[in-house]
Amino acid sequence: MKMNRTQLYRKLHEAETGEWEALKQLADQSPWRQAFHIQPEAGLLNDPNGFSFFNGEYHLFYQWFPLGTQHGIKYWYHTSSTDLVHWNNKGIGMAPDTIYDSHGAYSGSAIEKDNLLYLMYTGNTRNTDWKRYPFQCMATMDQQGVITKLPPVIDKVPAGYTDHFRDPKVWQDGEYYYCVIGAQRIDQTGCAVLYQSPDLQEWTFQGELNTALPSFGYMWECPDYFELDQQGVFLFSPQGLATIGDQFQNIYQSGYMIGTPLDLNTRQFDHGEFYELDHGFDFYAPQTILAPDGRRLLVGWLGMPEIDYPTDTQGWAHCLTLPRELSIEDGQLRQRPVAELSQLRGQQSHVHHTVHHHRDLISSIEGIHYEMLIQISDIQADKVGIEVRVGTDEKTVLYYEPALEKLTLDRTLSGQSLALEYGTTRSCSLPLEEGIVTLHLFMDTSSIEVFVNDGRNVFTSRIFPQLNSTGFALFAEHGSACFDVTQWDLI
Numbered sequence: 001m002k003m004n005r006t007q008l009y010r011k012l013h014e015a016e017t018g019e020w021e022a023l024k025q026l027a028d029q030s031p032w033r034q035a036f037h038i039q040p041e042a043g044l045l046n047d048p049n050g051f052s053f054f055n056g057e058y059h060l061f062y063q064w065f066p067l068g069t070q071h072g073i074k075y076w077y078h079t080s081s082t083d084l085v086h087w088n089n090k091g092i093g094m095a096p097d098t099i100y101d102s103h104g105a106y107s108g109s110a111i112e113k114d115n116l117l118y119l120m121y122t123g124n125t126r127n128t129d130w131k132r133y134p135f136q137c138m139a140t141m142d143q144q145g146v147i148t149k150l151p152p153v154i155d156k157v158p159a160g161y162t163d164h165f166r167d168p169k170v171w172q173d174g175e176y177y178y179c180v181i182g183a184q185r186i187d188q189t190g191c192a193v194l195y196q197s198p199d200l201q202e203w204t205f206q207g208e209l210n211t212a213l214p215s216f217g218y219m220w221e222c223p224d225y226f227e228l229d230q231q232g233v234f235l236f237s238p239q240g241l242a243t244i245g246d247q248f249q250n251i252y253q254s255g256y257m258i259g260t261p262l263d264l265n266t267r268q269f270d271h272g273e274f275y276e277l278d279h280g281f282d283f284y285a286p287q288t289i290l291a292p293d294g295r296r297l298l299v300g301w302l303g304m305p306e307i308d309y310p311t312d313t314q315g316w317a318h319c320l321t322l323p324r325e326l327s328i329e330d331g332q333l334r335q336r337p338v339a340e341l342s343q344l345r346g347q348q349s350h351v352h353h354t355v356h357h358h359r360d361l362i363s364s365i366e367g368i369h370y371e372m373l374i375q376i377s378d379i380q381a382d383k384v385g386i387e388v389r390v391g392t393d394e395k396t397v398l399y400y401e402p403a404l405e406k407l408t409l410d411r412t413l414s415g416q417s418l419a420l421e422y423g424t425t426r427s428c429s430l431p432l433e434e435g436i437v438t439l440h441l442f443m444d445t446s447s448i449e450v451f452v453n454d455g456r457n458v459f460t461s462r463i464f465p466q467l468n469s470t471g472f473a474l475f476a477e478h479g480s481a482c483f484d485v486t487q488w489d490l491i
């Protein structure tokens with residue numbers, strides 16, 4: 001049942017006695033709880049926020065509505081980790097408890113200065129007529145983990161933009177700090193604007209990022225700018241793009257453009273094409289950080305807005321993606337799972353198998369939580385692929401069609417269905433490299449992340465199969481192919 005506005009804006013401390021415990025218990029009983037992804041104890045998780053390394057640890061917050069599985073009033077929930085693999089739940093980072101964030105502590109980012117971690121975020125407020133007024137707020141976290149809110153640092157939306165003005169991503173360049181903010185122009189087109197500050201307190205509006213996309217959706221959420229290999233990379237999540245072939249199939253998109261580094265004076269960004277970051281069904285609002293060892297890491301929300309999910313009736317919704325390391329190769333971003341994830345590897349199985357005109361169930365390989373490396377070679381067939389989470393009536397299928405040079409993830413039979421109006425397959429084009437397709441999978445209870453051809457493409461999706469759908473199969477239609485499969489049980 002959908003909640004009404006009063007229910008959606010109830011804060012955690014307004015819960016009835018036992019209500020929160022009951023919700024957690026409900027979530028605990030869900031068959032789809034994840035084993036190695038960041039997920040809420042109960043309630044709804046969305047965007048990753050404040051991803052940072054501070055005081056010897058990674059910190060990763062997320063958008064959180066505690067008392068239901070819809071998008072109600074948002075908190076920042078705090079998690080931390082020393083290895084990007086094992087995350088500690090630290091409890092509420094920030095509650096929507098001031099007049100500047102009364103209707104939600106919305107998304108934002110973090111940066112260290114003078115031994116404090118500064119958290120810059122959007123305070124969402126509404127007046128009695130429900131008109132929205134966004135503030136860009138600031139808080140600090142000290143070495144003890146104590147978070148203190150400061151007065152808002154940007155208290156007006158500049159002329160020319162609507163109240164859809166949010167999600168500051170902050171960075172330092174020389175003696176100045178900068179942030180990009182996702183915005184909507186009065187004419188209902190999306191863009192990002194730039195601010196500059198000498199001290200993280202006084203912020204000056206610089207103007208829009210000048211891109212080659214003057215009319216590209218109606219709102220750009222969660223912008224992120226960084227430099228990698230002397231190139232500028234701008235990530236954002238545009239809303240309102242029409243589907244084009246296999247592209248832009250989800251309700252909203254998330255992608256990037258690579259160019260010459262952003263000119264911070266003219267705000268000119270000369271860039272190439274917009275590419276989607278992920279080809280799966282459930283990926284949105286990613287955020288990156290520069291790790292202390294120089295790696296650029298990305299985490300996204302493993303979910304989509306405005307879609308009903310099967311766990312909505314089970315007291316919890318959504319999780320974050322695994323952290324990925326970014327690099328630029330051949331003019332595009334590559335995303336590889338962070339190396340630290342190999343810590344989770346348990347028992348290993350290996351199969352080398354040639355399939356002829358057939359589908360072969362591989363009895364030695366099965367499971368729910370595993371990592372898997374698959375190399376498909378000698379492809380002499382119309383269609384080759386794998387099936388995971390196979391059960392009596394269930395399977396999640398990944399297949400490659402050499403003639404079309406296309407890879408497809410099919411979740412038509414993945415278990416409980418969702419978002420059917422957006423289709424049940426996702427595809428991307430994939431030229432064969434030396435005649436080989438490689439798939440690197442991370443399977444959790446209710447998600448699949450597939451890194452294709454060493455991170456050239458990624459498919460990230462939720463799936464909701466039964467727990468006894470654990471089988472694994474290989475197939476080659478009208479011909480044959482050779483499969484080399486290594487599987488590691490996880491944790």
Ligand code: FRU
Binds near residue numbers: 046107285305
């Ligand atoms: C993206 C988003 C952000 C906003 C946050 C609110 O999913 O809509 O633009 O800050 O979620 O939870």
